[in-house]
Amino acid sequence: MKIGVLGTGTVGQTIASKLVHLGHEVMMGARDAANPKAVEWANKENHDAIQKHALFGTFANAAEFGEIIFNCTLGTASLDALTLAGASNLKGKILIDTSNPLDYSTDSWSLTVCNTDSLGEQIQRQFPDTFVVKSLNTINADVMVNPTRLAEMTDVFVSGNDPDAKAMVIKILREWFGWKHIIDLGDITTSRGVEMYVILWRSFRKVVSSYQFNIKLVRSAQ
Numbered sequence: 001m002k003i004g005v006l007g008t009g010t011v012g013q014t015i016a017s018k019l020v021h022l023g024h025e026v027m028m029g030a031r032d033a034a035n036p037k038a039v040e041w042a043n044k045e046n047h048d049a050i051q052k053h054a055l056f057g058t059f060a061n062a063a064e065f066g067e068i069i070f071n072c073t074l075g076t077a078s079l080d081a082l083t084l085a086g087a088s089n090l091k092g093k094i095l096i097d098t099s100n101p102l103d104y105s106t107d108s109w110s111l112t113v114c115n116t117d118s119l120g121e122q123i124q125r126q127f128p129d130t131f132v133v134k135s136l137n138t139i140n141a142d143v144m145v146n147p148t149r150l151a152e153m154t155d156v157f158v159s160g161n162d163p164d165a166k167a168m169v170i171k172i173l174r175e176w177f178g179w180k181h182i183i184d185l186g187d188i189t190t191s192r193g194v195e196m197y198v199i200l201w202r203s204f205r206k207v208v209s210s211y212q213f214n215i216k217l218v219r220s221a222q
Contacts, residue, residue, distance in 0.1 A: 003119070
């Protein structure tokens with residue numbers, strides 16, 4: 001499958017590399033067509049490969065190329081990045097949104113939108129013809145694509161308005177990334193909860209010796 005990954009940071013590179021290793025064709029998108037991080041990533045992934053499946057280009061190039069798109073851009077820049085990607089290139093496609101609306105200007109972090117709105121909702125409103133599914137934003141990049149790094153099976157969440165799009169994302173999480181416990185929270189408004197959870201994630205991080213941790217829902221025995 002052809003996949004577009006928007007963003008050249010740790011999350012974008014981790015997801016893009018996993019997808020390439022699974023045999024997908026992946027284009028990493030950035031503001032500049034020859035973004036140094038994207039070029040370095042593609043060269044590394046293609047170095048020993050028989051088939052050159054790691055590509056790079058602009059946000060618009062990646063959005064046009066991908067049958068499915070991952071938004072791995074910084075949350076405060078996501079709407080601008082997706083605007084550059086182009087509504088026409090995103091139309092009718094599933095957009096898996098991994099971003100968080102975080103303000104990193106202080107050590108405690110804060111959210112640029114919360115309570116009555118979320119970045120997931122803002123993206124869906126701005127791109128009504130795109131099937132936005134919020135997921136993977138509650139965990140570190142390495143755990144996103146390899147949940148077996150953790151000592152136990154934990155939970156990952158999906159939020160979105162379209163049942164078929166969520167079903168496809170659940171299939172991707174399960175079959176490509178190895179997630180066994182996936183909770184469908186409901187429509188895109190449930191992005192609010194998982195985005196706000198990231199502030200608690202930050203508190204956890206201060207008392208845990210590793211970025212590689214997650215939570216799970218434990219149900220009553222009766």
